[in-house]
């Protein structure tokens with residue numbers, strides 16, 4: 001069997017789709033008009049990802065406001081915000097280029113998702129000829145909707161976390177039930193939790209262990225057979241071609257991250273300075289028995305923030321090197337991150353989102369070909 005390979009989830013939204021989102025936010029077009037544009041972008045994403053030869057595809061998250069906010073708002077500007085939320089929550093992240101992304105703030109209970117990932121997947125599956133994966137957001141990220149200090153009157157933090165875990169479990173179960181072959185949980189806040197950025201108070205609260213425990217409260221509701229296809233994605237962020245936590249040493253994150261009882265991990269690595277050190281850390285800390293499932297490490301071999309397209313032999317070389325440290329039966333390949341986790345993304349290093357989209361499919365093609373080469377070299 002060749003090495004497994006899959007993408008994280010998102011693709012840059014075409015400029016026409018981003019213009020339609022802005023027009024919808026201004027009240028100039030109806031939701032049906034926006035939905036038609038989203039459908040077009042999803043169909044194009046699936047067709048072009050299938051053409052790369054990838055064994056499993058996604059719809060590029062073209063309907064989602066972002067990887068983190070799809071359950072709670074229709075657009076990133078806040079049109080269609082879910083009940084009991086207002087726009088002025090805490091920063092999720094401040095990126096290295098100075099821009100930031102902000103979360104809504106919970107004002108009361110109960111907390112409920114208004115959109116589940118399966119709502120999108122059900123529309124996209126009929127467009128696909130190959131198996132599809134679905135990314136979902138981690139409960140740890142959405143736990144930041146609750147104010148950092150104090151309690152909301154009439155809705156305790158513990159009740160919120162109980163509701164959040166129920167909604168996150170439903171999100172995953174419904175994605176599998178709709179037909180997702182694999183479901184990966186986006187956990188970009190894991191590495192950021194170890195950053196201690198004084199401009200962003202939650203990062204200084206040593207919340208990583210709490211995040212791991214919260215996510216396991218959901219992951220442990222799934223059987224070992226289900227968890228084989230339930231993954232975790234870690235990265236230092238990827239928005240506007242910038243990152244938020246690449247300066248955090250992976251040694252701060254990986255020993256804790258592999259305590260989550262997921263069956264596979266999509267790990268940013270192509271843009272790391274010292275890749276062999278990280279391969280070694282993965283080999284040391286990933287488990288061959290995480291409560292009944294072996295943990296497969298999909299190492300990042302493609303950098304979505306750079307317009308330079310990796311060659312298949314660069315991809316193969318990285319994987320052959322990784323196999324020195326990670327058992328090859330527990331090794332896979334991925335991209336470092338989604339290509340555009342937020343719906344509004346200029347992709348400045350690329351020049352435009354449309355160009356970045358073309359580049360993304362070239363990069364995925366290189367990953368797929370590189371995986372074939374590495375699989376031959378590793379005699380898989």
Ligand SMILES: [Zn+2]
Nearest residue numbers: 188235337338
């Ligand atoms: Zn990511």
